[in-house]
Amino acid sequence: MELFEGLIAKNGLVFAFLIVGVLTLGSEFFSKKFLKSKIPGSAVAIFLALLLGYWGGVWGNGEKGLADVKFFSGLGFFGGAMFRDFTIVATAYGASFLLVKKSGWLGFISLVLGISLFFVLGVIIAFAWGYRDVVSLCTIGAGACTYIIGPVTGAAIGASSEVIALSIGTGLFKTITVTILTPLVAKRIGLDNPQAAMAFGGLMGTSSGVAAGLAATDPELVPYGAVTATFYTGLGCLVCPSVFYGILELML
Amino acid sequence: MIIYGVALLALSFLLGQWMGEALGALLGIDANVGGVGFAMIILMLLKDWFLREGWMKKDMDAGIDFWGKMYIPVVIAMAASLNVKGAVSSGLLAVLAGFIPVAICFAVFPHMLRRFKTD
Numbered sequence A: 001m002e003l004f005e006g007l008i009a010k011n012g013l014v015f016a017f018l019i020v021g022v023l024t025l026g027s028e029f030f031s032k033k034f035l036k037s038k039i040p041g042s043a044v045a046i047f048l049a050l051l052l053g054y055w056g057g058v059w060g061n062g063e064k065g066l067a068d069v070k071f072f073s074g075l076g077f078f079g080g081a082m083f084r085d086f087t088i089v090a091t092a093y094g095a096s097f098l099l100v101k102k103s104g105w106l107g108f109i110s111l112v113l114g115i116s117l118f119f120v121l122g123v124i125i126a127f128a129w130g131y132r133d134v135v136s137l138c139t140i141g142a143g144a145c146t147y148i149i150g151p152v153t154g155a156a157i158g159a160s161s162e163v164i165a166l167s168i169g170t171g172l173f174k175t176i177t178v179t180i181l182t183p184l185v186a187k188r189i190g191l192d193n194p195q196a197a198m199a200f201g202g203l204m205g206t207s208s209g210v211a212a213g214l215a216a217t218d219p220e221l222v223p224y225g226a227v228t229a230t231f232y233t234g235l236g237c238l239v240c241p242s243v244f245y246g247i248l249e250l251m252l
Numbered sequence B: 001m002i003i004y005g006v007a008l009l010a011l012s013f014l015l016g017q018w019m020g021e022a023l024g025a026l027l028g029i030d031a032n033v034g035g036v037g038f039a040m041i042i043l044m045l046l047k048d049w050f051l052r053e054g055w056m057k058k059d060m061d062a063g064i065d066f067w068g069k070m071y072i073p074v075v076i077a078m079a080a081s082l083n084v085k086g087a088v089s090s091g092l093l094a095v096l097a098g099f100i101p102v103a104i105c106f107a108v109f110p111h112m113l114r115r116f117k118t119d
Helices: A002-010 A012-034 A041-060 A070-078 A081-094 A097-102 A104-129 A134-145 A149-157 A161-185 A194-204 A207-217 A219-251 B002-027 B035-053 B058-069 B071-080 B084-089 B092-118
Strands: none
Touching (some): A012 A041, A012 B071, A041 A161, A041 B071, A070 B071, A081 A207, A081 A219, A081 B035, A081 B058, A097 A104, A097 A194, A097 A219, A104 A134, A104 A194, A104 A219, A104 B092, A134 A149, A134 A161, A134 B092, A149 A161, A161 B092, A194 A207, A194 A219, A194 B092, A207 B071, A219 B002, A219 B035, B058 B071, B084 B092
């Protein structure tokens, strides 16, 4: 057992390849056998992984889900920012630049619309919950955009650490919701072509949620959704603590 | 050589990330602004250029294709290493503020698409 533990500790990333492979295999099987492939295997795998992440959080008592459990630390590296961004860029290889250019304008409009919509809705919900100070409202509104915009905004305007944590939780929940719901509703909302995927990426914004949701819907759409979604967090970090904060302050 | 493809991808990635960091610094915010998006556009442009010049060899494709196909497994690993417990335990407000706007956006999305198609 000790020998085995040492082996895993030394080869965390390789062990992560094995875990994800087995998880995918099981999910594909489950999807075919019990769901008649109505929910794609990759969507099942992502959902299962989220459950494992929750369980890992309880067990490992950290902030990185299952990756905080010593045995599974390789998952954190495999699913970390470097691999995520590197592989997402690689998906662009199959995308057509002409299509991206053609829908660029639509992508830009949906970005602006998406950030404003999520911010406003986040602020309204926080207001309805009882928050009245501009700093907290703005931070929670920013968290409703993504779990990165929330803390960046909160830090910039001096929010309390509880409110910042709340904004991170809000953003994380958004990512999870988008990941799970996208493959379920994609067909019904017309999300089946590159142009729609670009608009979707801009509107929803959470690049991990959008890309994960699209990956489970139709892998060919991933690069189109990702190419707009990836500008969302940057743009949000720019406008939330400045323009949006200013407007909120004027209003309250 | 497969490594040429991987290296081309790495070059696009690093250039794009660098542009994103530079743009963030220029705007005075501590964030990478669209680094991944820039990298994707650079890769698409480099691909077009390489294809035109006839420099793209079959093996190079394989080096980039592999990483593109690894995207879903990476997302699965990412999902398992998200702070799901933190999200759930930050309370009902986080759940509502995370869920309701997404649901509204899903409802708005088809109308937005239709508006653009008729324009």
